[in-house]
Amino acid sequence: MNKKWYVGVDVGGTTIKLAFVTSQGEIVTKWEIPTNKMEDGKHITSEIGKSIEEKCEELGEKKDSLISIGLGAPGFINMETGFIYHAVNIGWRDFPLKDKLEKETGLTVTVDNDANIAALGEMWTGAGEGAKNLLCVTLGTGVGGGIITNGQIQHGVNGMAGEIGHYTSIPIGGAACNCGKTGCLETVASATGLARLAVESLEYHSESVLKAIFDKNAIITSKDVFEAAEAGDKLAVKVIEEVSFHLGLALANLANALNPEKIVLGGGVSKAGPLLLDPLEAQFKRFALDRVEEGCEFKIATLGNDAGVIGGAWLAKQG
Ligand SMILES: [Zn+2]
Missing domain, CATH: 3.30.420.40 (ATPase, nucleotide binding domain)
Structure with a gap:
């Protein structure tokens, strides 16, 4: 199976939005899971990983179909290291988001803040034209x-x-x-x-x-x-x-x-x-x-x- 889809993840205070997206920016499938804020949000990365795996199974696809993950989160973030200094709405403080999610999924993860990824989305296939x-x-x-x-x-x-x-x-x-x-x-x-x-x-x-x-x-x-x-x-x-x-x-x-x-x-x-x-x-x-x-x-x-x-x-x- 060739690699073909990117995973877009948008972490919010209440829900986490996920989608498999083609290299042309078309959504193949999208879904949501609740944001588990228990214990300062420490379960979120494993739940994202599990949810992605379940979605692959549901679609009858191997995880090999996925190329990499791009994730947006609220709060103050070091974009290079994917380290969250503080995300008030989630409970993360000094949280190595990129490292944890890469370990969970075996995929490369890129992190930016939520407003920035929304802007990039609009540039790519939205009002930015x-x-x-x-x-x-x-x-x-x-x-x-x-x-x-x-x-x-x-x-x-x-x-x-x-x-x-x-x-x-x-x-x-x-x-x-x-x-x-x-x-x-x-x-x-x-x-x-x-x-x-x-x-x-x-x-x-x-x-x-x-x-x-x-x-x-x-x-x-x-x-x-x-x-x-x-x-x-x-x-x-x-x-x-x-x-x-x-x-x-x-x-x-x-x-x-x-x-x-x-x-x-x-x-x-x-x-x-x-x-x-x-x-x-x-x-x-x-x-x-x-x-x-x-x-x-x-x-x-x-x-x-x-x-x-x-x-x-x-x-x-x-x-
Ligand atoms: Zn202000």
């Missing part, structure tokens, strides 16, 4: 980022490149961020940040439909804000304008430095489509250099939850 200079931003519970230059994901000197979520948007008096600082882009442009801005404005906008939602549910979601904006609610529109301002400013400044061909937006907030994209592009145009803006196109990520496993396979393919 062959572009080699990309800025990828995931607007989810937090804000993640990946910077791809000449087809290569950028790591910087110690793996921190692409931490776009911690671009300082509000230098003085901003909300507290998970990183320990204040006023990061993540505090205004994530799903959580957007909802917080809406809640904070309710006091002055009791006429907003969001007020009734908040009184009923004691919470507002980003989805509530986009639905209200769609229906013409003034407060909701104002909140989205504020988010677009901060995001547009941050992306324009980054684009002026990086001159990307595409800016790919993923994550739950990006599903708002033109409601977010139109004001965002207007703000981007306002702050970006003309030639930077002319050369750059906004795209919504197309791979959804598959971006990580496809990017993992791309990483494996590079070896």
